[in-house]
Amino acid sequence: MLQKLRDKTSGWFATVVLALLTVPFAFFGMEQYLFARNVTFAAKIEAPPQWWPSAPQWWPVTMLWQREEIDANDFKNAFEQARQQQRQVMGEQFDPQEFETMENKRKTLDRLIDEKVLAMAAGRAGIAVGDAQVRDAIQAIPAFQVDGKFDAQRYQLALSAQSPPMTPQTFQQRIRDSLQQSLVPTQLAQSAFVTAAETERLLKLLGQKRDVSFVIVPPAAEDTAPVSDADAQKWFQDHQAEYRAPETVTIEYVDVDGSTLPAATAAMSESDLRKRYDEEIKAGRFVEPEQRLTSHILVQVPAGADAKTQKAAEDKAKKLDAEARQPGADFAALARANSDDAGSKASGGDLGWVTKGNMVAPFENALFAMKAGEISQPVKSEFGWHIIQLREVKTGQQTPFEVARAQLEKESGESERERAFNDLTTKFYDQVLKNPTALAPAAASSNLPVQKLGPITKDAANGQGIAANPAVLRAAFSDSLIQDGTVSDPIEIGPNHNVFLRVTEHSPERAQTLAQVKDKVIAAIRADRRHKAAEAQADAMVAKLKAGESLATIAAAQKLAVQDVPGLPRTAPVPDPAATKAYFEAPAPAAGKVSPGKASLPDGSIVVFAVTKVTPGDPKEAGEPERMQLRQQFGQLIGTEDATSLVEALRKRMKITVAEERL
Known part of the structure; x- marks a missing residue:
C-alpha cells in the first residue's frame, strides 16, 4: 500500500499540483509564519512606496509599504485628555457615561490618524524642521515665560512636573514632530486669499x-x-427606536441640609462678642476710612524723556504751583487750562474723595500729610509732576459696638451652623463606612429620615427635586452604585447641603411592545x-x-x-x-x-x-475696514477648507485599518 502511495505522489501530475499550491501559499500565507507578532494597534496606516504608487498588497510586495501604527495605549491617553477637556467645558453638566460613545472615540482616533497621515506625508516629501524652528516654538510657549521672556528654569520645572516627567530631548522631539506634521497644512491655510473680484461678489451676496x-x-x-x-403595527415597526423605555433607577436618599440646623446651641457671651468686635476692628472692619476731597494739576513727563524735557516739565510745574498759591487764584481754572490729565482736566482737576490705597505712593504720601485748604509743592510720580490741592477732609468713622452687635451675632450663628453641619456630615459618613450597603442605620444615628425617589431617568430637565441635579444623576446612574448597591459619597448640591443616596432598583433601557x-x-x-x-x-x-x-x-x-x-x-x-x-x-x-x-x-x-x-448689495456701501475684515474671514475659511481637503486626499492614498474592538 505504501508503495502505491509513493508511486501516486512522485509522478509529473503530483509535481504540477504541488507547484500550483505553492504559489498562493507564498503570496498569502508565508508572512504569517515569518513575521508573527503581538498586534496592539488601535489604527494602522499603510502607504505604498513613492516610486510605486500602485503597488499591490501582496507578499512580498507589502514589505515595501510604509507602515505606522497608533498604539491602543496612545489612543487611551488621548481619549482621556479629551474627556478632561470636555469635563472642564461642561462642568457639572458633564456625563462620563454619555461621553463613552463610539462616535466620540472615533473623533479622537480620527484626529490621531490625521496627525499620523500628515507626519508620514511630510516625511515622504522630505520636509525637515530645523533646530532653530524648534527653539523658537518652545520659547514662544507662554507657560515657559516670565514677564514675557523665556525662562529656562521654568521650562525645566514645567517638564519635570509632567506625569511622567519629561526630558527636554523628549519634549523637543514632540515639538519637532508637531511642527513637521503641521507645516504643510498651516502654510497652505495661510496662503489662501480672496481677490478683489471675489470680495465684490461676496459683498453683493451678503448685502x-x-x-x-x-x-x-x-x-x-x-x-x-x-x-x-395594521397602520399602528407598521408605524411601530418603522419607529421602534422612538418607543424604547429609557434606563431608570429608584433611589433612597438622606438629605443633610445645613440651613435646617439650629443657628447656635447657645448665644455668644457679651465678652466674646466684644472680643470678636475688637479683632474685626484691628482687621479694618467696622471702620470707615478717612477720605480727602482732592484736585490736582498734572504736568506729564513722557516715558524715556531726555534731561531737557524733564527739566522743562519741572519748571512748568513750579510755575503753576506758584500761580496756584497767589491770593485769589482759581485752581480749577488753572487745571482746565494746563493739566495733562485728560480724565480730570475738564472738571478743573477734581479727583473726588480719595482714600488710602487708591493713588500712587508719592501722590498719596503728600496728600495725607497735608491739611485741608493746602496746596502741595510739585510732587514727582511715574506720570509726571502733580500740584495737589486738598479741599476737604472727612475723618474715618468707627461703627459702634452696639450697631455691629447684631451682625456679629448673626455671623456667630452661621459659623455655629456650619460647624454643626460639618460635624453631622462627618458623623453620618462614618456610620455609612461601617455599613456601606444600607442608609437606614446611619440615618437613625443622625435622626434624619430616609426618603425614596423614582423611578427616575437621566434627563435632568424633566427631573424633580434632587433628580434635577446633574451630580445626583451621575451618581445614581454610575456603574458602581448600580452594581454594588452601596451608599454614595456625599454629593454636594449647594452650600452646606449634601445628599447621600443608594440605588434600590435599576431597569436598563429596553424595547416595549406595541400594546x-x-x-x-x-x-x-x-x-x-x-x-x-x-x-x-x-x-x-x-x-x-x-x-x-x-x-x-x-x-x-x-x-x-x-x-x-x-x-x-x-x-x-x-x-x-x-x-x-x-x-x-x-x-x-x-x-x-x-x-x-x-x-x-x-x-x-x-x-x-x-x-x-x-x-444685489452695493459694494460701495462697505468701507475699507469692512472689506479687509471680510477678506480676512473668508481667506481663513478657504484656507481651513484647503487644509481639510489636503488631509482627506492624503488619507485616500493610504490604507487605514481601525481596530474598534481595542478602542
Missing part, C-alpha cells in the same frame, strides 16, 4: 435684498380618524397625517404659483392673508429664520416671473412664498 410675498398656511385640523391595527405604547403610536400617526395634510395644501399652492397664478388669487381662494415684504435682508427673521433661509435659497426669478417655495415653521404651520425681485 442682497429680496422682495417677498408670503402667506402662512396654518396647521391642519386635528385628525380624529380611526387608526387601524404598551399604542396610545403614543396612534397620536404620532395622527400628527403625521396632520402634517402631511398641511404639506399637501402647501405643495398645491406652490404648484399653482409655478403655473402662473398670483399668490393673492390663491390666498383669497383659501381665505389667507398675503404679506408683502420689499427689500428683505438676509438677517431679518420674517416670520422665522427658517423662512428667510428658504427665501434666499430660492433661485432668482426670471423677468416677469416669480420664484415660489415653502418653509415649515416650528409650530406646524407652513410659509408659502413667492420671491418677486432680487436686488
Whole structure:
C-alpha cells in the first residue's frame, strides 16, 4: 500500500499540483509564519512606496509599504485628555457615561490618524524642521515665560512636573514632530486669499435684498380618524427606536441640609462678642476710612524723556504751583487750562474723595500729610509732576459696638451652623463606612429620615427635586452604585447641603411592545397625517404659483392673508429664520416671473412664498475696514477648507485599518 502511495505522489501530475499550491501559499500565507507578532494597534496606516504608487498588497510586495501604527495605549491617553477637556467645558453638566460613545472615540482616533497621515506625508516629501524652528516654538510657549521672556528654569520645572516627567530631548522631539506634521497644512491655510473680484461678489451676496410675498398656511385640523391595527403595527415597526423605555433607577436618599440646623446651641457671651468686635476692628472692619476731597494739576513727563524735557516739565510745574498759591487764584481754572490729565482736566482737576490705597505712593504720601485748604509743592510720580490741592477732609468713622452687635451675632450663628453641619456630615459618613450597603442605620444615628425617589431617568430637565441635579444623576446612574448597591459619597448640591443616596432598583433601557405604547403610536400617526395634510395644501399652492397664478388669487381662494415684504435682508427673521433661509435659497426669478417655495415653521404651520425681485448689495456701501475684515474671514475659511481637503486626499492614498474592538 505504501508503495502505491509513493508511486501516486512522485509522478509529473503530483509535481504540477504541488507547484500550483505553492504559489498562493507564498503570496498569502508565508508572512504569517515569518513575521508573527503581538498586534496592539488601535489604527494602522499603510502607504505604498513613492516610486510605486500602485503597488499591490501582496507578499512580498507589502514589505515595501510604509507602515505606522497608533498604539491602543496612545489612543487611551488621548481619549482621556479629551474627556478632561470636555469635563472642564461642561462642568457639572458633564456625563462620563454619555461621553463613552463610539462616535466620540472615533473623533479622537480620527484626529490621531490625521496627525499620523500628515507626519508620514511630510516625511515622504522630505520636509525637515530645523533646530532653530524648534527653539523658537518652545520659547514662544507662554507657560515657559516670565514677564514675557523665556525662562529656562521654568521650562525645566514645567517638564519635570509632567506625569511622567519629561526630558527636554523628549519634549523637543514632540515639538519637532508637531511642527513637521503641521507645516504643510498651516502654510497652505495661510496662503489662501480672496481677490478683489471675489470680495465684490461676496459683498453683493451678503448685502442682497429680496422682495417677498408670503402667506402662512396654518396647521391642519386635528385628525380624529380611526387608526387601524395594521397602520399602528407598521408605524411601530418603522419607529421602534422612538418607543424604547429609557434606563431608570429608584433611589433612597438622606438629605443633610445645613440651613435646617439650629443657628447656635447657645448665644455668644457679651465678652466674646466684644472680643470678636475688637479683632474685626484691628482687621479694618467696622471702620470707615478717612477720605480727602482732592484736585490736582498734572504736568506729564513722557516715558524715556531726555534731561531737557524733564527739566522743562519741572519748571512748568513750579510755575503753576506758584500761580496756584497767589491770593485769589482759581485752581480749577488753572487745571482746565494746563493739566495733562485728560480724565480730570475738564472738571478743573477734581479727583473726588480719595482714600488710602487708591493713588500712587508719592501722590498719596503728600496728600495725607497735608491739611485741608493746602496746596502741595510739585510732587514727582511715574506720570509726571502733580500740584495737589486738598479741599476737604472727612475723618474715618468707627461703627459702634452696639450697631455691629447684631451682625456679629448673626455671623456667630452661621459659623455655629456650619460647624454643626460639618460635624453631622462627618458623623453620618462614618456610620455609612461601617455599613456601606444600607442608609437606614446611619440615618437613625443622625435622626434624619430616609426618603425614596423614582423611578427616575437621566434627563435632568424633566427631573424633580434632587433628580434635577446633574451630580445626583451621575451618581445614581454610575456603574458602581448600580452594581454594588452601596451608599454614595456625599454629593454636594449647594452650600452646606449634601445628599447621600443608594440605588434600590435599576431597569436598563429596553424595547416595549406595541400594546404598551399604542396610545403614543396612534397620536404620532395622527400628527403625521396632520402634517402631511398641511404639506399637501402647501405643495398645491406652490404648484399653482409655478403655473402662473398670483399668490393673492390663491390666498383669497383659501381665505389667507398675503404679506408683502420689499427689500428683505438676509438677517431679518420674517416670520422665522427658517423662512428667510428658504427665501434666499430660492433661485432668482426670471423677468416677469416669480420664484415660489415653502418653509415649515416650528409650530406646524407652513410659509408659502413667492420671491418677486432680487436686488444685489452695493459694494460701495462697505468701507475699507469692512472689506479687509471680510477678506480676512473668508481667506481663513478657504484656507481651513484647503487644509481639510489636503488631509482627506492624503488619507485616500493610504490604507487605514481601525481596530474598534481595542478602542
